[in-house]
Amino acid sequence: MLDYVIRDIDLYEQGRLKIDWVRSHMPVLNVIRKEFEKNRPLQGIRVAMSIHLEAKTAYLAEVLSAGGAKVAITGSNPLSTQDDVAAALAQEGINVYAWYAATAEEYNKHLRLVLGNHPQVLIDDGGDLAHLLHTDLREQAGEVLGGAEETTTGVLRLRALERNGQLLFPMISVNDALCKYLFDNRYGTGESVWSGIMRTTNLVTAGKTVVVIGYGWCGKGVAMRAKGLGAKVIICEIDPVKAIEAFMDGFRVMQAEQAAAEGDIFITVTGCMDVLVTRHYQRMKDGAILANAGHFDVEINIPELERVSVSRRTVRKNIEEFKQSDGRRLYLLAEGRLVNLAAGDGHPAEIMDMSFALQALSVLYILQHGRQLNKKVYNVPPEIDNRVAELKLSSLGIQIDHLTSEQFKYINDWRCE
Template structure:
């Protein structure tokens, strides 16, 4: 019997319907699942998964289990776990430690339960599990063969560990694979953030001024979708090159204090802290809406906003109103957590199909190369990236050209005849 800590196991049938639905729209992962069933690459190994616990993640866990793994799973954010999906996984024989709206202490306890299952492979999202393995559960870290990281935030934390010479096992930066950031970070984030905002607020986007903080791949996707919805887009950046990119893409880069005076909707996607603080709130319009698309809830400084407010109340599900002393009202979505997951269903299934295919194949790569990897952060091998891309094209019915032997020789030759 699996171990589980879920809100209500009786919710399993509803969660099963969600998992079955997304599995029909994840053809790349389905091909990998069939291969895993035949080859059983994870037989005898334990895999710990800490990713936003909704239907697509659940299907990844089931694919790993189909490959022979003993799987444990916990959510990577207190507000993104869907209780019916968690129950369905527990009912399917997977160890589950997660429920929606966990307190900070409960969230940490769930992750510690996950670690105490003694994983051989860790699949992390944001770096919280890896952080605990390097601090409070170092004895478990000694047996970990390696891990994979899903997000930009998590990769930054890993590279910091590596730079200090403190990383205890090899990690693969799945976030940095082409088939992850070009599609998941850009198209997935762009669509799911706006889906979360619109379903939460029920307000129109066309004609509004949207301020996107950060113009990495997530910011690019958010800005692109905002323009498609008819918004005027301002971008705030600290990187001069990215600011020029935003300008060339038809956005308006400017200092955040100037942008604060103009925006109707503010979306953070930087991976940093204190992107919007008291000095910004002081000049924002009455009715301004704040939300976050970064991994942690520190990009919008909520204590500053609370300190400036004469009152605060919840006005809709996932919308909190802060009444400032001068009568202005500022609205915060999803408690400043990931708006696309805390107030939505996350990225579309077809997008996560590629990201989770990378996770599954990278986890297998770690097993296949156990003992031969150093304790450092690795990029996803090109053959894995290319395989996922080719499987995706096949699922779309798309055929592309291939180099002839002569062409391949030509582009690898430096001494071309003139």
């Protein structure tokens, strides 16, 4: 087994600087690292990671390694891998198999190289490792104690396996932890999506009409930040409850086909396929910008966009122009992949500090309890969620109140008057 497959090991110094920078802004993970270094609870455990390979995830890999784990890592998106960060991890002795702009064939090979380390615990972002272990590499699934899934798309895939009685090992849905979706999905996605769009286009947001398709926690964050930047926001939803919520949050709500004629910037955040298709492209105004913030590049149907266009060209890094027969130009960002990572650095370090603390503690939980767990998708245990929140508050210098014994008795005893 190769120790690493990366672009250029000589890039490690620049990657090291990036990792050290985020480490200094991830106090919760730093506390866990100290505990791991002292107790070595993951000694000898083989951990496989498929996750956006940039500085913050690299630091998570180093924290697990500090706890004694043998870590193998690859990216979960070909355009989010940073080659200098991959080199820095390889320099530290972590098995890295990834590079920027990998082809579909290379990406699949890198996933297989990670699984070639025969992991006992997984950290997945989008479910690609779990998918391989349920299909082509099914014979290895028996070696896996369990794992943790980072994002909505991956959890959807896992729950489908569970519903069909086909899930081969327990998985923890880190995505559904309070300290994940309330902060990572909402504030992290909201900020990083707009950072990616603005640095890529260098255009003003204020005054523009922004169409956010999907009003889950990620969509809420994107819409909230758009409003803060001075945009007029339209929400498109299929869930009637979320649609009402968007309306009461002050946004216009309408069908996507109607919104297509009004939007200047379109952002898909659904986790589903074919969210924007030909009927939408045909109604869009000249200069409309299309960006995706869902995990896979299937939300904006690019083959259909290409079919209805007379030309396609790159006009700026991470911006492709699709010219229509009537002269209208539609602009696609980052090849329809995750705009906040493919065209940016992802969520802020302080946000990912909580999410990756959940990941690290979930790995430990799987190691301690995996053999007793059923083959199903579990929520993060409340004690892990609460510990991460408490560590975060402590790092901010914030103290909160606690119930007195009398108060605790009052709210837990139905006989109290």
